[in-house]
Structure formats: C-alpha cells, structure tokens
Amino acid sequence: MNDCFRWLYQQRQRIDLLPSNPLSKALLYAHERETQLHVFLANPGGPVETNHLERAQRVIPMGRNNFLFCWTEIGAEQLGILQSLMVTCRLQGVNPYYYLVDVLQRISLPPARDVLDLTPRVLKDKFKDNFLTSNLAQMG
Structure with a gap:
C-alpha cells in the first residue's frame, strides 16, 4: 500500500496534469483519504460501507413531521435520545x-x-x- 501511495504522490507532482483533469481529481481524492484507507486495509474484516447504519437511522428524518409536536427543545432532545437507543437495540x-x-x-x-x-x-x-x-x- 505504501508503494501505491508513493506512486499517487508522484503522479500528483506531474506538471502536465491540470487541476480540472479527472485523474488529478481522483489522485487528490485518494490523497485526502489516505489515513482512512490505511485503517480500512489494516482491518479486512470491517464493513466496506455503512449502509446498515444509514438505513437504521432513516427513522429519524422520516419522523421530522412528528418532531413538530415535541413542543419544547427538551422534549425533542429526549425523543432523539430514545430513537437512538431504539436503533442501537435493533443493531444489537x-x-x-x-x-x-x-x-x-x-x-x-x-x-x-x-x-x-x-x-x-x-x-x-x-x-x-x-x-x-x-x-x-x-x-x-
């Protein structure tokens, strides 16, 4: 992986690549996420994506109309805590x-x-x- 990131760095130094070039954008994207990629590659058993977490949290934006009836900020905060707890239950x-x-x-x-x-x-x-x-x- 270190060789790959060295190559990416060398490619980013090319003077013939303009910032608007798609390859330039891809190289910058990979460079900005180098630390996260190292963590991901060091833990091959980890999930590739977080879709299961996003699906579990979907109930929160779906209930926005219901939140209008919380009446107070404290009530809305308590509802958020309760919903987070319920999502954690389902994930477990x-x-x-x-x-x-x-x-x-x-x-x-x-x-x-x-x-x-x-x-x-x-x-x-x-x-x-x-x-x-x-x-x-x-x-x-």
Whole structure:
C-alpha cells in the first residue's frame, strides 16, 4: 500500500496534469483519504460501507413531521435520545420492547453504579436468558 501511495504522490507532482483533469481529481481524492484507507486495509474484516447504519437511522428524518409536536427543545432532545437507543437495540439484535420493559424495571434496582450494564449490547450478553417481563404479559 505504501508503494501505491508513493506512486499517487508522484503522479500528483506531474506538471502536465491540470487541476480540472479527472485523474488529478481522483489522485487528490485518494490523497485526502489516505489515513482512512490505511485503517480500512489494516482491518479486512470491517464493513466496506455503512449502509446498515444509514438505513437504521432513516427513522429519524422520516419522523421530522412528528418532531413538530415535541413542543419544547427538551422534549425533542429526549425523543432523539430514545430513537437512538431504539436503533442501537435493533443493531444489537435486541427487541426494543423487551429491552425497555427490562431496563425500566432494572433501573430502580441498586446499585446505581451498574447502569452501564443496561446498554443494549451489555444487557443482551449479560441477561439474554433472564429478561425481566411485565405483569401485562402474564395477564393476557
């Protein structure tokens, strides 16, 4: 890879390439992203694109009309936090409903220092066989 980036640098030094030349633009593009390309190439198991994250976040722009009814900035901020949490649940493979039922019950249990155990990833690993359920589930 280092040889490739050296070659890219040498090509960028050519005086016969105008800045408007498509090759010049491509060379500049690669040069500006050299660090990111090194990180990507050093981790071959990483995803090539972030489409799954973009799809998961699509609910936020889709709900913009609903945000008009938050009434306050604090309400809108809380809604954003809640939506981000729900997207994180889905990405971790945790049912958001079961997650909320479980967390809302565990949050009142001591000790408060264990609050990091309530994130979707940790909760899934730690309590996957022992999710707390609501009394409503037993009623019907």
